[in-house]
Amino acid sequence: MNAEIKELTWQGLWKNNAALVQLLGLCPLLAVTASVINGLGLGLATTLVLLGSNCTVSAVRHFVPKDIRIPVFVMVIAAFVTIVQLLMNAFTFSLYQALGIFIPLIVTNCAIIGRAEAYASKNPVKLAAVDGLMMGAGFTLVLVLLGAMRELLGNGTLLNGAHLLLGDWAKVLKVTVFETDSPFLLAILPPGAFIGMGLIIALKNVLDKRIENLFEQPEAVQEIQRARVTAANMTD
Amino acid sequence: MSLFMTSSPHQHVKRSTATIMRLVMLCTVPGIAAQTYFFGWGTLIHVAIACTVAVVTEACILELRKRNIELAIKDSSALLTALLLAISIPPFAPWWVTVIGSFFAIAFVKQLYGGLGFNLFNPAMAAYVALLVSFPVQMTAWTPPAQLAEQNQSMMDIISIIFTQFSEEGFSVTQMRAGIDGFTMATPLDEVKTALNHNQTLTEAFSAAQFTSINGFNPWTWVSLSYLLGGLVLLQQRVISWHIPLSMLGGLVVIASVFYLVDADHFASPVFHLVSGSMIMGAFFIATDPVTAATSNKGRIIFGASIGLWVYIIRNWGGYPDAIAFAVVIMNMAVPVIDYYTKPKAYGHDKQRTHSLNNQNGGAE
Numbered sequence: 001m002n003a004e005i006k007e008l009t010w011q012g013l014w015k016n017n018a019a020l021v022q023l024l025g026l027c028p029l030l031a032v033t034a035s036v037i038n039g040l041g042l043g044l045a046t047t048l049v050l051l052g053s054n055c056t057v058s059a060v061r062h063f064v065p066k067d068i069r070i071p072v073f074v075m076v077i078a079a080f081v082t083i084v085q086l087l088m089n090a091f092t093f094s095l096y097q098a099l100g101i102f103i104p105l106i107v108t109n110c111a112i113i114g115r116a117e118a119y120a121s122k123n124p125v126k127l128a129a130v131d132g133l134m135m136g137a138g139f140t141l142v143l144v145l146l147g148a149m150r151e152l153l154g155n156g157t158l159l160n161g162a163h164l165l166l167g168d169w170a171k172v173l174k175v176t177v178f179e180t181d182s183p184f185l186l187a188i189l190p191p192g193a194f195i196g197m198g199l200i201i202a203l204k205n206v207l208d209k210r211i212e213n214l215f216e217q218p219e220a221v222q223e224i225q226r227a228r229v230t231a232a233n234m235t236d
Numbered sequence: 237m238s239l240f241m242t243s244s245p246h247q248h249v250k251r252s253t254a255t256i257m258r259l260v261m262l263c264t265v266p267g268i269a270a271q272t273y274f275f276g277w278g279t280l281i282h283v284a285i286a287c288t289v290a291v292v293t294e295a296c297i298l299e300l301r302k303r304n305i306e307l308a309i310k311d312s313s314a315l316l317t318a319l320l321l322a323i324s325i326p327p328f329a330p331w332w333v334t335v336i337g338s339f340f341a342i343a344f345v346k347q348l349y350g351g352l353g354f355n356l357f358n359p360a361m362a363a364y365v366a367l368l369v370s371f372p373v374q375m376t377a378w379t380p381p382a383q384l385a386e387q388n389q390s391m392m393d394i395i396s397i398i399f400t401q402f403s404e405e406g407f408s409v410t411q412m413r414a415g416i417d418g419f420t421m422a423t424p425l426d427e428v429k430t431a432l433n434h435n436q437t438l439t440e441a442f443s444a445a446q447f448t449s450i451n452g453f454n455p456w457t458w459v460s461l462s463y464l465l466g467g468l469v470l471l472q473q474r475v476i477s478w479h480i481p482l483s484m485l486g487g488l489v490v491i492a493s494v495f496y497l498v499d500a501d502h503f504a505s506p507v508f509h510l511v512s513g514s515m516i517m518g519a520f521f522i523a524t525d526p527v528t529a530a531t532s533n534k535g536r537i538i539f540g541a542s543i544g545l546w547v548y549i550i551r552n553w554g555g556y557p558d559a560i561a562f563a564v565v566i567m568n569m570a571v572p573v574i575d576y577y578t579k580p581k582a583y584g585h586d587k588q589r590t591h592s593l594n595n596q597n598g599g600a601e
Contacts, residue, residue: 184336186370195344 005130012134019142020204024111028102029143030193034154037161039147040140041095045084045103047136050112052080054120054132061121073116074107081107095164111139142200149196153187156180251475253352257312259475260521261319263466267517268323270462274381274455277394278327282334283319289338290318297347313352317341320360320521324514324561325367326378328409331398333374337363357568358528361561368561376557377409378423381455424456425513426557428504437501460516467520479536480529481519485510487544495552503552515547518560528568535571535578543567 088096120128156178162170294314341363393403431441492506530539550559
């Protein structure tokens with residue numbers, strides 16, 4: 001059991017990361033990550049939905065006929081999205097407004113239905129919950145990282161607007177790295193999201209390669225003897 | 237008489253990439269000289285900054301990619317990119333605009349795609365678009381011609397403006413941009429666009445101060461004509477073929493004439509469109525980039541004419557006053573499709589036959 005949980009954690013956070021490897025849920029990922037807090041907000045919302053839907057789908061997996069499983073999954077996910085949407089509307093209203101259409105659009109996030117279909121519908125509740133949590137955490141991490149990159153490049157700040165998510169005390173969390181009168185709009189606009197995402201994926205691939213090389217045993221170089229047949233030899 | 241038998245290729249081009257790049261750079265000299273004469277030292281300083289950053293960036297990225305640095309630097313392609321970008325940047329723009337633009341052009345648009353020959357987009361223009369989208373205020377801060385400016389613009393003043401945004405005597409960019417009447421001046425294209433948006437007619441727009449002529453022409457026209465001179469030399473030297481520049485200018489003239497004939501009060505004349513902004517420079521120096529333009533002659537004509545069309549569309553109905561960069565970048569995206577449909581037929585294959593062959597294949601499927 002523990003080995004399975006460990007494997008799920010590793011898969012969700014790194015090896016099979018929803019955003020970096022499966023490239024699922026790119027629409028909200030690219031659209032809302034103009035700042036850390038927006039990214040974190042959407043990431044947490046997605047994680048909550050993923051956790052809830054994975055548990056429910058796993059719990060009802062023996063009662064759902066195979067032919068109509070997809071509509072059922074979508075209904076379950078939509079229910080959880082509605083719950084999260086109403087909660088955000090009630091408790092983090094400004095963030096709810098900032099994220100706008102992308103909260104209801106979590107329903108269409110392929111990462112969620114993908115996990116329901118590929119994992120939760122075949123495994124017990126506990127494992128499905130861990131899987132949902134880890135997939136969500138991996139997705140959130142990428143959202144926060146991309147948000148941080150874009151906010152830093154664009155505005156020179158980090159965690160600007162933290163109070164929208166965490167309450168008024170969080171205003172002190174704002175870090176101003178540099179002051180600028182002319183924000184680097186490219187980073188904040190959609191192209192920045194695409195370029196930033198590409199860079200993060202490239203970074204992950206480079207790290208993977210480095211790690212692979214690190215653990216790879218240096219093979220003994222085999223001496224290959226070849227008979228060289230060239231004109232010069234022929235005349236000898 | 238002795239006859240030599242040689243195998244193909246029979247055409248021997250002696251010019252290397254480096255020679256071509258340097259020739260192109262040399263041909264921009266009249267244009268840059270005119271720009272410097274009318275708009276001050278800023279252009280030259282930006283050229284220097286851009287070239288330095290471009291070469292350093294190119295070297296760093298090639299080092300990361302473990303490629304031959306010397307070979308790539310020596311072909312001067314990075315220098316040309318930097319040069320074309322720098323002459324598009326307003327002379328009073330702060331130094332970091334050029335630094336970011338140059339870095340973006342080389343690192344992102346050129347090297348990330350695989351270096352010279354693999355880039356999809358024209359590096360200078362893609363970087364210009366990135367800058368224009370990111371820093372609209374700095375990138376549109378064109379100045380009145382130095383001859384009309386109220387403030388003294390010595391070289392030290394300009395250097396001070398570029399690095400601190402204030403001149404030696406403490407005038408801000410806005411003050412430096414003020415013309416003789418104390419009005420901040422934009423480019424003619426910008427002025428026309430603003431006037432039309434305010435429901436003025438073109439005649440009213442053309443009465444503005446920046447249409448004052450110096451030595452018989454508007455300074456912007458002088459700059460365009462100087463680039464035309466350089467461009468003609470490029471043509472004569474056969475560095476570029478006539479297809480792209482001519483079709484690009486032609487495309488613009490045709491559509492501009494149609495609208496001008498319909499409503500001369502709201503659509504500027506084709507001549508105005510031709511000599512305003514960076515149209516001439518774009519037609520000869522930007523769109524003719526051999527890497528990102530279409531490759532067949534037919535394709536080049538389609539490519540050029542479409543750019544001309546896009547320029548007119550964006551100038552009239554888009555959000556920005558000038559559009560060369562946008563038009564070139566948009567058509568860069570279309571180049572693979574253009575190349576696909578304008579593939580020249582191979583020698584020995586007549587069109588009909590390949591066509592019928594295709595049909596047979598289609599039938600078999």
